[in-house]
Amino acid sequence: MSKGYGGDYTGGQGQYGNEYRGGYPQQTYGQQQYGQPPYSQQQEMTQANPDNIKGFFDEVSSISDLIRQIKSNISRIDEFHSRSLGIISEDEATxxxxxxxxxxxxxxxxQVKDRIKKIEVSNFKASPADQTVRKQQTGNxxxxxxxxxxxxxxxxxxNRQKFRERMERQYKIVKPNATQEEIDSALDNDDGGQIFAQSLMNSTRYGAAKDALQEVQKRHDDIKKIEKTIEELANLFQEMQIIVEAQDTQVAQIEENATQIQNDTEQGVVHxxxxxxxxxxxxxxxxxxxFIAIVLLAILAAVIYIYVIKPMLKKKGDGAQ
Structure with a gap:
């Protein structure tokens, strides 16, 4: 992932004001009360332990708050870019x-990405009774x-497209007969400012062309920053997709193992x-x-008695008379 993410942050959560000056909303963003850590650091310090079910729901709630804060920040960034299109120069504070x-x-x-990964890992340690609700909440x-x-x-x-269209209009002020290929070359190259400066020297509208050059140089820097953010977001989104695929693979493996265990258990029961x-x-x-042996023994005893013992007893009786 790009180095832009995960860097040290020295600002903090600001108070969003509604007053405007010079086309920009005046706010104290990047400042906090004395002794109060930045918003993102506050959230890091309040992380819950997702290993137990209460900690899991607390962590889900905390991460949801972070996502809402990110959405709010995105709206502010969009607002800044939109208002930037209306002015040529902006002060350093802005x-x-x-x-x-x-x-x-x-x-x-x-931070959100890392904390989601953490609860994904904790889900595999949870009891079977909590697995379903954990997977559903984490997936959402x-x-x-x-x-x-x-x-x-x-x-x-x-915003990148808006800045680019603005730069195209400014370039045509410097060089009205410029072709689209010339414009694209000037906008896409890192030395586009030199191309504009060269065109400026040949322009008959020096005053307007000079202002246009100044704005083009600023817009070019803005576009580079936006493109860096787009690249970082693409890398982060790809990383989340990899996490999803890895989790799906692990879940499939666990389900396969569970099925195999169930099959083995069923086969064991059959055996x-x-x-x-x-x-x-x-x-x-x-x-x-x-039973057969007892019957045979009884029959044998009867045969012996009838044919052996009984005749012997009869002979003894006859001899005694």
């Missing part, structure tokens, strides 16, 4: 305010975050039942064999 809100938003995005949170990333990308794409049936059949055969 630039610092915009840079501050962009930096904080970057840090909040990284993850989708909400990815939608926010796409919203931010959309805002930056739109046990077969063993019990075999044992019962063996015991039944044993009783049959014992």
């Amino acid at each position: 630039k610092r305010q915009l840079d501050s809100i962009i930096t904080e938003t970057r840090q909040l995005l990284v 949170l993850r989708q909400k975050f990815m939608d926010t990333l796409q919203d931010y990308q959309k805002v930056e794409f739109q 046990v039942e077969k063993a019990l049936e075999s044992a019962r059949a063996a015991r039944k055969k044993k009783w049959y064999c014992m």
